[in-house]
Amino acid sequence: MADHPEASPASSDPSGGAREELFKRALIRLSIAAENIDPALDQQLTQLREALRGTSAPEQFAKLLPKLERSVLELDDRRQNELERVRSALHKLLNSLQSTLPEDRQPELDSLRKILSDSARHAAPLIDLAARSIELFLAGDHGAASPAVVRPRSLLSRLLRRSPSDTTTEELPEASNPENTDSGDSRSVSGPIIAGEEQSYSQVAAHVESILLNLLDQLQVASHEHGRRDRLRSRLASGLNWYELAALLDDLSLMILSNQNGRQDDFEEYLKQLNQRLAQFQHSLGDTHDAYRQSSNFEQQFEGMLRQQVAGLHADVRDAVDLEALKHTVENKLEQLMEEVDQSRQLRQQHELAVASKLQGMVERIQLMETEAQTFRQHLDDQQRKAMLDNLTGLANRAGLEKRMQEEFERWQRYGGQLLLAVIDVDHFKQINDSFGHLAGDKVLRLIAQQLSRRLRKSDFIGRFGGEEFVALMPGTTPEQGHKVLDEIRQGIENSPFHYKNEPVSVTISIGYSALHRGDSLESVFERSDQAMYQAKQQGRNQVVEGT
Ligand SMILES: Nc1nc2c(ncn2[C@@H]2O[C@H](COP(=O)(O)OP(=O)(O)OP(=O)(O)O)[C@@H](O)[C@H]2O)c(=O)[nH]1
Incomplete structure (x- = not known):
């Protein structure tokens, strides 16, 4: 009997081996397509591919299949649950839109509802559906607000659709x-x-x-x-x-x-440069000092050498026996001396030039430092001056006022004479704000400030103490003169044609003032004037009262 190996089903069927190959390849591709859904599944798919490619033992292939089947079933359950949750959330969103959406957009809502009920098992249509529902939600929120009635909007819509024209608008002051x-x-x-x-x-x-x-x-x-x-x-x-x-x-x-x-950086940089320049300056000073010391050493050496030469000459003359030889020696030595004098002059000139140029460099650096310091001082002065001014009225602010009050008070203590302090307060200013708005109130304050500074003398001083209260200092003014001037100011304000939308607006001020008396402090005279101003208010406002 011929010794034939037992034929396997694959080898007995000529196309069976090819079919198995195709089947394996299809399985490998499917396993690749199913990757990245679940980490546990990924691991099993890798093992499956290895088994299919013949790199694993066949018994492992048999063990792997039931595990793979379980993982796929679990995954499918999870996906269905998630799908259900998304569907139920979308359901709720569409139901809530029912009440807020304008009539003309209801058909869109119906079509979204239909998509929702048709997409029972697939996630892809739900994503598109969610995007369209949110759009509809935002449209519903905006559509509901008529131009005349602006109702409060949801935080979401405010965040998503905010623009200047969306905000609740009120007429802004023209001013x-x-x-x-x-x-x-x-x-x-x-x-x-x-x-x-x-x-x-x-x-x-x-x-x-x-x-x-x-x-x-x-x-x-x-x-x-x-x-x-x-x-x-x-x-x-x-x-x-x-x-x-x-x-x-x-x-x-x-x-x-x-x-x-x-x-701050500028200033630090400037200080650093200044420091460097000072170090250079110190160095140059040291060099110059050395140069002077060298030149004085040199002169001492030169003088010593001269003395030596002259002493030598003396000795030569004293010891000479031959006149001709002496003459020759003296001429030689004089020649030497002249050369040394020339050399020394040249050296000294060089030294002097070096020292002069160093000194010149130092002078220029000092000038530069002075200019920079001047600029910084100027900047500092500007800042200080600005810090003393009231932005609204342009008058001195409380800090500026207190500084000037202190100066005038010290002058008055030193030289005596007359000094009046007046407290000026706008009447019923709150009403002006309430009726016409804060910007109109600000304007009234500016106009009053203008009137006050226009009507007071150059030597007087006016500042804004705060709010609607001003303080005037009037040196060299008696109480009688002061009363006259302050009452003119009061009348001036009363008669000023303040207008609001072509309607006259009544603006008046109450003033309390007092002269400084012997033994007064700034606080005591201020207190008297303030009390007098309150008295003016109590007596009906729009008047000037002297504090005694
Ligand atoms: N527009 C504006 N208002 C200010 C400013 N500073 C203070 N005010 C307002 O001035 C008002 C002062 O009100 P009150 O202290 O009650 O005094 P009043 O209404 O002038 O009443 P009398 O002083 O009793 O005549 C307050 O409403 C402040 O808000 C400012 O810079 N600008």
């Missing part, structure tokens, strides 16, 4: 820029009525904006920061809502900080 509100002699007070809404959001924002604009004007910014400052200014001037204001405050504080750091 948002204090410089533009001055209307010359007519003194009309412009700005909208925001009656009774002093605390309302937009009014406060406008006030803050005007303060920030002032702050930006006052801020000394390094030249490379000018663009940044101007951008902040135009953002402010175009009006901001609270959120934009908050962002702007962040930017502003960053700019101020970087500006401060810049200044």
Whole structure:
């Protein structure tokens, strides 16, 4: 009997081996496609591929299959659960849209509902569905607010769709820029009525904006920061809502900080340079001193050498027996001496030139240091002067006022004479703010400040003590003269044609004043004048009262 090996099913069927190969390859590809869904499954798929490629033992292949089957089933369960959760969340979202969506968008809602019920087993349509539902949700929120009635919006929509035109708008005062509100002699007070809404959001924002604009004007910014400052200014001037204001405050504080750091760096750099220059200066001084010492040493040596030569000559003359030889020796020595004198002159000239150029360098460096110190001093003076001024009125602020009060008081103590102190307070200023808005109130304060400084003498001093209160110092003025001047000021303010939207607005002031008496302190005279001002208020306001 022929010794045939037993045929396997694959080898007995000529296409069976090829089919098995195809089957293995398809399984390998499927296992690659199923990768990255679950780490445990990934591990088993790798083992499966190894088994299929024949790198693992066949018994491992048999062990692997049940495990693989279990993992796939578990994975399928998990996926179904997740799918169900997403479907239920979308259900809720679509239901909640039912009430908020305008009529004309309801068909879209219906079509989304249909997609949801059709996509029972697949995740892909749900992603698209979720995106479209959110869009519809945002549209519903905006569509519901009619232009006339702005209802509170959800945080989500505010965050996603915020823009300046979206915010609750109130009429902003026309006088948002204090410089533009001055209307010359007519003194009309412009700005909208925001009656009774002093605390309302937009009014406060406008006030803050005007303060920030002032702050930006006052801020000394390094030249490379000018663009940044101007951008902040135009953002402010175009009006901001609270959120934009908050962002702007962040930017502003960053700019101020970087500006401060810049200044600090400049100053540190300057100090470092100054230090270096001083070190150089000290060094040059040492060199110059050495040069002088060298030159004086040199002169001593030269003098010693001269004495030696002359002494030699003396000896030669004393010991000479042959006149001709003596003459020759003397001529030689004189010749030598002349050469040494020339050499020494040249050396001394060189020394002097070196010393003079060093001194010149030192003088120039000192001049440079003086110029720089002068610039810094000037800058410091400017800063100090600005710190003493009130931004709103341009008068001295409380710090400036207190400094001047102290100076006038010391002068009065030293030289005696007359000195009056007056406290001036605007009547019912709160009402002006309440009726016409803070910006109009600010304008009134500016106009009163102008009137006060215009009507007082050059030697008098006026400052803003705070709020709607001013203080005047009037040296060389008797109480009688003072009373006359202050009453004219009071009348001047009363008769000033303050206007708001072409309607006259009554503005009056109450004044208390007092002369300094022997033994007075600044506090005591201020107290007397303040009491007198309160008395003027109690007696009906719009009057001048002397404190005694
Ligand atoms: N617009 C504006 N208002 C200010 C400023 N500083 C203070 N005020 C306001 O001035 C008002 C002062 O009010 P009160 O102290 O009650 O005094 P008044 O209304 O003038 O009343 P009398 O002094 O009793 O006549 C307050 O409402 C402050 O908010 C400012 O710089 N600008």
